[in-house]
Amino acid sequence: MRTITHLEQLDADMVRQTLGGNSTAYNGLVTKYQRQVYNLSYRMLGNAEDAGDLVQETFIRAYSALPSFRQDASFLTWLYKIASNLCIDHLRSRKAKGALSLDMELEEGREPSSERREEAPEDCAVRGAVQEIVHKAIMNLPERYRTVIVMRHLQEMSVEEIAQTLNLPTGTVKTHLFRAREMLRGRLASVLEMETDGKQI
Template sequence: MNEEQLVGRARSGDIEAFEALVSEYDGRIYNMAYRMLGNPEDARDVTQDAFLKAYSSIGGFRGDASFSTWLYRIAKNVCLDVLRRRSRRTVFSLDDPMETEEGELDRQLAGELPDPEDALLDSEVRDAVKDAILRLPPHHRSIIVLRDIEDLSYEEIAEILEIGLGTVKSRLYRARSALSANLASLELFHHRGVGPGERREGQ
């Protein structure tokens, strides 16, 4: 049975069909949630929540987008809800200078990142990359995760985030630049001479 048929059956209340869809996508949704939120507990909750929401609202799914896009959108919203709830605990400081000002990004981009193959993504580096993602603001984090972790096309991303293709392009560029700045400022790479101290010099 193909996906369309499964979705059709699920819409008419066939639990087994829906469960087949769950088995198809739970890994991807979990992975996305994990990268968005940074810990297995939240990822688990989000996955469960997203599928339950999908189940109870599948009647409203009209097939304008693909099922996976629709599911990702739900999951993204659940993730953002979690982030928002978290933000109530850790308050943003509005007066902090922006970390991602244009000039700083450009300077950063001109700097050197170590060769990923040299660094051989060992667990330390993986943790560092993970942290670097988690330091991005939500709108950057979600686009990076959808593109570079979940490997979705620009078009799919546009539908999931409900933004235009042009915005996908520019936001992704900014997100990657910010991430590259985050990576470069990590302890790990200090010996390469791109520590945060140097970045602040020009301000």
């Protein structure tokens, strides 16, 4: 049987309080996890506005489905499951509509505010350029590979957690991760070469 951590127990208590009519408890859960859900959504959708909407939709769905939450997985994994399904639906409807080109979408959603350390303006510019290339490389991955790479390396989820979230065998998650990393390596070859040569972008 799965061991429930102290953190998960706290979340379960907040869920119980919400179900008992205490909306402040749900506000607490939103405050606690909105950032992770937003980052997952942003890296999946590549657009800050869509990501913000998706976070709201995720918490609304989660709220209505709260009675069905069981402690088979952590609350965050459960949220990720809702968010990743919404992201996939969103991407598919975008594809079906023949949406905007990827460049336009990325233009709209250019790196929103983030935690930045104090650094020289030129270093900041280089860092920003590299980050944009990496972000575009992730956005160009097929949806299934993008999902696992974002969950594993940006959200720092374990392979088991990803498998649980996506209802996939762990072997499949590992295969997707492997292929995704290979694709990324190819697409980031220029950045890697420049780093090796000590050149600036």
